[in-house]
Amino acid sequence: MSSQSLGPKLIAIGFAILVAPYLIAFYLSLGPVGWTVAGVSIILIGIAVSLRESPGYDDxxxxxxxxxxxxxxxxxxxxxxxxxxxxxx
Known part of the structure; x- marks a missing residue:
């Protein structure tokens, strides 16, 4: 593994370690409605990304x-x- 590819990975891991506790606390504070809204939002974003990457999107x-x-x-x-x-x- 070269040092060029290691740097961004270490930055991403450090960022994840820094942000993870706050994300966990935020998601634990959500109730059932919050989880439903978060799930539906992620599904809709996934659908939009999938459609955008499909071959027929940009003719x-x-x-x-x-x-x-x-x-x-x-x-x-x-x-x-x-x-x-x-x-x-």
Whole structure:
């Protein structure tokens, strides 16, 4: 294991050790309604992340678009002029 990959892991472990007692105390203070809200929230976040990572989420191929050199607007890669500022490529 290289020292480059060890540093971030040690930072994450230290952060977890620092924050864990407070998280445990917070979750123990929740009642049944709080646990239900926390569970539903985590499920909804998981669904949103799963949908965002699915292959059909972003149908636009990002390689077919580029930025205009003059104004930075997103244009087709094979466009001769920018639709926004009219600059010739």
């Amino acid at each position: 636009v191929d990002r390689l077919e678009r580029t930025n205009c050199d003059a104004c930075g607007s997103r244009i087709d890669a094979d466009a001769d002029t920018c639709d926004y500022c009219g600059a010739v490529r």
